Amino acid sequence: MYIYLPVAHTSINILIPIALGLTVGLMSGLFGVGGGFLMTPLLIMLGIPPTVAAATDSNQIVAASTSGTFAHWRLGNVDFKMGLILLAGGFGGGLGGVQLIKILKAMGNADFVIKLTYVLMLGIVGSYMLAESLAAIKRKRNKAADHAPKTDSKMARLLASMPFQTEFKKSGVTHSVLVPLFFGTFVGILAAVMGVGGGFLLVPVMVYMLRMPMHVVVGTSLFQILFNCVEVTFLQAYTNHTVDFLLALLLLAGSTLGAQVGTIFGRKLKGDQLKILLAILVLAVTVKMVTDLTLTPDLLLGPAGGDGG
């Protein structure tokens, strides 16, 4: 059965967006990522105009992340204090990132910088997570392990020496308020430059820099993504008129369900296993992006407003 989408001006089989939503929602519940970096290109492949794909994806992420946050909150996996500080930094960083894009566009090399940043960030984050998680599993097998990765002690000392130290009880860590604020801003800038929600950047930051337990990371990341996507959805609907609500409804029919199932599956997996799966996913997207960038495209012309996330 086909449905005509009034804003996308496209007709699609009703089952396809539901199945897509289910898959991406599953990953959202499992890893705490919004999934925009997967969903937007898939929607474009279905014939949805790029600007509508990106905006509508934000709208459905609102539902999926609400569902996921709710599920993780019931499991005690959401650190609201940490989430709000990261969110404050993220909003500021987002505003800065938008200005940075304006400067890059004026210089004429925005697309080059954005795509290169994207590939490098994905590659570095994915490789590091994979290597670290494999090493952690190996350490545990040798019974010489403790669950916290022991790397940069200098960094740990530096973080501990900063003012405004506060305890984040849910995460079981103590940091200066400035630390999550700084990292939130950093991710906000990168997310704005790359045109993505930033979940796949924020998760490693919380795991490796803020030393939060993986399950709390997932819930807190979803909480932060929820607010970002509410803001983006409204702005896209108000300024660009590109949110297709019917498409969002079909996607969220799958993604809200997927987020719940992902959360249940996530409980059955260990933190390191989750990190390995996320790392593999991130690396697969990196490989796909590198392939797209290096292979000669069929057409040297495409619709504007497209590369989203």
Added chain:
Amino acid sequence: MRYRLTTIITLLTLMAAGAAFLTPSALAALTIEANHKDIRMNLTYHGSSVSVSGMSDPNVDLILKITAASGNAEEKMMRKDREAGFLWMNVEQLTVKNVPALYFIRSTKPVADLLDPAQLKANGIGYAAVEDSLEITPTPGPEQREKLLADFIKYKESGAVYSQSVGDVEIKPDPAGDTYETVFNWPYQAPPGDYAVTVYAVKEDKIVDKAESPVTVEETGIVKTLDNMAQNNAALYGTAAIGISLTAGFGVGMIFKGGGSH
């Protein structure tokens, strides 16, 4: 007197016959009829099938064209090129003006074999005529323009809104004049608007007759309501979209709570 009258009648008959041979009205009347003149885009719309038929003279070739009746649109496109020697990037935004929203051509022979380039251009027949009318800014060099236009047509073909084919017109002989028929798969990608289906009768490298039929495509029901709201009441639309998403997220969360995920 009687001789004179016979001569005048004979002369008049001959003149009429001669005139009939020389002008388009000598041909069997060219007619056109589209079976769907009013296409409604409702919630289950997935394009339509539009059969175009009519009568034509047996001694002509036919060209059928569908294109937007009202003003052509402007589109923003990105041009890709190599950066740093090996990476394909969007390097430039282009504005393409005078873009027909839909462009279909069906003909009994290749259009270039039927009419000379000047006539094709004057009547907007064939991809070359479309390419000629497109304005690209910033203005590319001649070689690059040619490449960009070819890619633009390919892009439109891949979106199912442009096509050009030969021989898909079925002609049936009839004592009162041939009948012709062709079926267009009207793509759902074609936006709402007024379109014109035109048939040209071509004989000896000239268009000798032409007939036109309108087709209107319009949104109805919830499709129209949501599209209007998204465009004209964006704040309410955005707020409603967010509100319903939040409710759906919580709703599913509550259902799973009831189902006992713990």
